Amino acid sequence: MAYAEVNGIDLYFEEHGAGSPLVLLHGGLGNGEMFGPVLQRLAAHHRVILPDLQGHGRTADIDRPLDIRTMADDVAALIGHLGLDRPAVVGYSLGGGVALQVAIRHPEKVGRLVSASAGIRRDATDPEILAQQAQIGAAAAEFMKDTPMYETYQRVAPRPEDFPRLLDKIGEAMAQDYDFTDEVRGLQVPALIVAADADLAPVSHFAEVFALLDGGLRDGGWDGSGRPKGGHALAILPGLTHYNLFMSPLFAQVTLDFLA
Template sequence: MSMEWNSKSSGTGEYAEVNGLNLYYETHGTGRPMVLLHGGLGSGEMFGPEVLPALAEHHQVILPDLQGHGRTADIDRPLEIPLMADDIAALIDHLGLDRPDVVGFSVGGGVALHTAAKYPEKVGRAVVTSAHVRRNAVPAEMLAQQGQVNAAAAEFMKDTPMYELYQRVAPRPEDFGRLLDKIGVAMAQDFDYSEEVRGLQVPTMIVAGDADMAPPSHYVEVFKLLDGGLRDGGWMGEGRPKGGHALAILPGLTHYNIVDSPLWATTVLAFLDAQQA
């Protein structure tokens, strides 16, 4: 499969000083603001060429590059999802945004989850895509592959979209090996974010492909933590989760192409905009 990570969508790029980080972000479109968070080893450019314009047609999309990714240089700090959530909360304050929706994929999905859980007063709604909430939800063979991610793997990644993107946009292209080391250390840590999910106070949609990194059953379990899938929804929706939460398992998609899909963009917009009623 040929992949090129470049949205080719025109936006305004700027930097914000937050938490000691020179955080790069772009702004696309107009409307109610949405912070859109990319996955590991990517950048804001990884959202498909049809997806970002579809979102920006309805919303002002704030598109950051997370710590050590894309145009945001790394700092002397672990690459940890809760810390990156603090960065996003600080960016929301820096930009004076009024409870933007926070939408994230993979690592960015974890960041969206933690931002919504820790800073509910700063977030309107959240969409958490392809982000398992327990490390052991992923098959053992995938965990073994993740354990092999380190700087030594950089040589074998030179034909990948991750490497090409980093070399093209990073402030210090030579840091790619350092990013791999930090990602590898982060992925080796055990985690269970079930309590963060249970405590969510903002309407949240859990999204995954039907052949994602973790099985669909895991995302159903996450939905159950949000009071979802436990009873009939009722004629008037009275049996739906009390917090306004939702679940979407998208057909024919994987961890590696879900944010290229117009179906994903449509699903995100349907959830965010229906909540306005």
């Protein structure tokens, strides 16, 4: 357990296991602990670096918006701080968006990318879900007191009283429109796109992301010569949702297979 002063923030991180480095990024309102069910499986093959992103877990918030691009710069600075040589960067949900931005903004620092349950266009998310997300803010803090996210935050956060502020920032971030189509099309890092078969965005959206990476456009061929030229891959995990993919052995296995 340690802190790194990077990019203007004191970023908390843990290390587990040994082997080639893997930076593992958690989802919104969570922290590194959420990967508990799969962490040892990943750490059996890799040196897993497990940061808590801005305002989450044991990393205190600072006076700037929550933005996946800024948080990606934090992670890139952590990679430099630790002297890691092109680690794999793996993320889920919010962390999947951050991981993608690390690969887009700092491709020289990333060996391989796994982005799970992270859409690249806001309008790919179902309108009903967007309406639910619009309700997230400080006013919702009272209703979340019985949730695991609230309990964990109160237990580990440097300033537990900041939970309503985190909800406000998460709500503001989710209200922003975004479209990273052009950035994904130019991605220079081999990427595995992962989603549940019942995720926040439809399976067709993740197939669209794969197509931007030259995937699914033709027969791969007996020898694999027709697969995407950049080494990209797509995994749709059966029987899962956005809310349990990160703890599934299937997520760990497809990640390990791709990194191997």
